[in-house]
Amino acid sequence: MEKFDYIICGGGASGLLLSNAFISDKFFNDKKILIIEKESKTSNDKTFGFWNDKESVLDEMVFKEWEFAEFKDSNSYNTFLLNPYKYKMIKSNQFYSHIGNKILKAANFKYLNSNINEIDEINNIVKTDDGKFSSSIIFSSIYNEVTFKKYPLLKQHFIGWTIETKSETFDDNKITFMDFSVDQKDEIRFMYILPFSKNKALVEYTLFSKELITDDEYEKEIKSYLKENNIQGYTIKEKEKGMIPMTCYPFFENNTDTYFQIGTAGGWSKPSTGYTIKNSIKKIDVIIESLKQSKPLSKIRFKNRFWYYDLLFLDVLIASKGRGSQVFSDLFKNNDPIKIFKFLDENTSVVEELSIFLSVDIKTFVRSLLKRILNFSI
Numbered sequence: 129m130e131k132f133d134y135i136i137c138g139g140g141a142s143g144l145l146l147s148n149a150f151i152s153d154k155f156f157n158d159k160k161i162l163i164i165e166k167e168s169k170t171s172n173d174k175t176f177g178f179w180n181d182k183e184s185v186l187d188e189m190v191f192k193e194w195e196f197a198e199f200k201d202s203n204s205y206n207t208f209l210l211n212p213y214k215y216k217m218i219k220s221n222q223f224y225s226h227i228g229n230k231i232l233k234a235a236n237f238k239y240l241n242s243n244i245n246e247i248d249e250i251n252n253i254v255k256t257d258d259g260k261f262s263s264s265i266i267f268s269s270i271y272n273e274v275t276f277k278k279y280p281l282l283k284q285h286f287i288g289w290t291i292e293t294k295s296e297t298f299d300d301n302k303i304t305f306m307d308f309s310v311d312q313k314d315e316i317r318f319m320y321i322l323p324f325s326k327n328k329a330l331v332e333y334t335l336f337s338k339e340l341i342t343d344d345e346y347e348k349e350i351k352s353y354l355k356e357n358n359i360q361g362y363t364i365k366e367k368e369k370g371m372i373p374m375t376c377y378p379f380f381e382n383n384t385d386t387y388f389q390i391g392t393a394g395g396w397s398k399p400s401t402g403y404t405i406k407n408s409i410k411k412i413d414v415i416i417e418s419l420k421q422s423k424p425l426s427k428i429r430f431k432n433r434f435w436y437y438d439l440l441f442l443d444v445l446i447a448s449k450g451r452g453s454q455v456f457s458d459l460f461k462n463n464d465p466i467k468i469f470k471f472l473d474e475n476t477s478v479v480e481e482l483s484i485f486l487s488v489d490i491k492t493f494v495r496s497l498l499k500r501i502l503n504f505s506i
């Protein structure tokens with residue numbers, strides 16, 4: 129059986145970003161690394177959006193960036209300059225090929241296109257359709273759904289159409305971060321729009337809910353939204369569909385010194401927003417430092433005060449029954465939106481956080497907090 133220092137299971141976003149980090153640091157040049165991915169990873173199946181105020185490794189792959197954003201609900205809209213942030217977007221096919229090419233060139237890496245049938249965490253063996261491989265450390269991005277009463281699971285799910293219009297229709301320097309003017313249907317539903325040019329944009333119908341809906345339902349809503357906004361004569365160039373789990377389940381508790389979950393499977397999707405890609409960079413930095421300093425990986429704990437905020441926020445959203453959009457409206461109307469982005473980035477001070485909590489209907493949050501305390505379930 130061929131033996132490796134590290135095996136990375138899954139060559140999606142986190143597996144590739146971790147590979148990229150290994151390739152970029154000469155400390156790992158003498159490590160023998162295997163990455164195993166079952167898909168061909170050539171299609172543009174995901175549009176990775178994120179905001180950033182500094183350069184990161186992701187910038188090598190950015191397709192477009194914006195300086196302005198808009199938040200809307202049925203009563204109002206607010207356009208704001210994102211400075212010091214920029215909202216950036218990466219096409220997944222470019223992301224896969226950019227890092228994939230680096231892997232192919234790296235002498236210490238092997239890329240295996242195969243299906244993983246089993247990860248034997250006790251004996252450190254990965255069993256695939258094309259053989260078994262052993263490794264000192266296994267990193268896995270293969271997500272298995274988890275549900276625990278203590279950590280409820282909300283799903284962020286969506287279908288997005290990339291449409292092209294004949295005439296100039298979009299402001300290509302402004303994204304629509306959230307447009308809650310759509311019918312909430314007793315849930316949390318909004319449109320997210322990324323204009324790539326004046327006549328091309330991704331228009332995505334997004335829900336935060338426990339159950340998924342049919343493709344027809346998402347697409348009917350996109351169609352009627354475009355009609356209501358007088359966007360006509362368009363052709364659909366691409367479609368993307370996805371689901372991101374929103375949960376505070378402490379995935380890191382399953383990690384050992386030799387088996388480590390990464391990406392969404394490791395709980396790297398921010399529970400309150402689903403944003404993952406930039407989070408992955410931060411988490412990978414922690415892994416790299418631990419490996420370089422020979423610190424045990426099991427000691428890595430991704431839990432801070434923001435984890436508690438996310439826990440409470442999810443409770444509030446789940447209990448909101450169609451009024452969840454009000455929480456977002458309060459956040460964006462009663463605060464400088466930049467402070468909200470900073471908060472979601474987990475970079476605010478406690479004083480800033482207090483001012484944010486006081487800007488929303490605090491009663492709902494206190495109610496959720498009391499419920500958690502009474503159930504001893506924090």
Ligand SMILES: Cc1cc2nc3c(=O)[nH]c(=O)nc-3n(C[C@H](O)[C@H](O)[C@H](O)COP(=O)(O)OP(=O)(O)OC[C@H]3O[C@@H](n4cnc5c(N)ncnc54)[C@H](O)[C@@H]3O)c2cc1C
Pocket residue numbers: 137138139140141142143164165166167173174175176177178242243244245269270271368369370371372390391392393397402403404405406
């Ligand atoms: C459509 C979509 C759009 C998104 N947009 C954003 C965004 O704008 N911003 C953001 O921050 N986040 C976004 N996310 C969330 C998150 O960034 C992505 O889901 C990201 O791909 C998560 O990375 P990952 O490595 O955890 O999972 P993945 O990228 O899904 O990687 C896991 C890999 O494991 C492979 N795999 C699974 N099972 C096996 C097996 N048995 N054998 C071998 N290989 C296997 C899969 O093929 C996959 O390639 C989006 C998610 C989706 C679904």
